[in-house]
Amino acid sequence: DTAVSQTPKYLVTQMGNDKSIKCEQNLGHDTMYWYKQDSKKFLKIMFSYNNKELIINETVPNRFSPKSPDKAHLNLHINSLELGDSAVYFCASSQDGTISGYTFGSGTRLTVV
């Protein structure tokens, strides 16, 4: 039973389109995150969401917006996609990250053409 699941696993789309990536966790964790892993494999945090509080990394363009319909879901919406948005996006969750670590999904590879 997958703890953090993302869909789709692969997403190919054209520049200018709007797309969404879904994330669900069944661990009962309070906090969910989105990370971006670029072509150099460098993982960088984009957002964290806890109990309706959203914290945004200042480097993330406002074309990216997370939406949480409930505690178990944090979806990522991206508007007006650009070539530079191509990357692998990981969803993660934690209950108390400093104790038990963060659980990551298997990633969504986004390719913008």
Add this chain to the structure above:
Amino acid sequence: EDQVTQSPEALRLQEGESSSLNCSYTVSGLRGLFWYRQDPGKGPEFLFTLYSAGEEKEKERLKATLTKKESFLHITAPKPEDSATYLCAVHESGGGADGLTFGKGTHLIIQP
């Protein structure tokens, strides 16, 4: 300036050849230092959390240690299945987006 620096970037070992991976960090208030393993096409898999200098944790052939400036991941008598990218990350007090800051990883290859 990178807050988390891992070295080497890549390491190739023979099966059974022990070695260490390094992670140095410059954050001011460390809440925790994490080690993850990432296999190709998969998300990072949690290995260890270390909280204070002098702390050590072990799991099978892996042992993680922490000082005030760096952490080491020691791998003893590795096997080919230990091949992966090992990521170090820190959770900083007051850190942006309340998440982890990752290093760029060490790509470890264990040859049979």
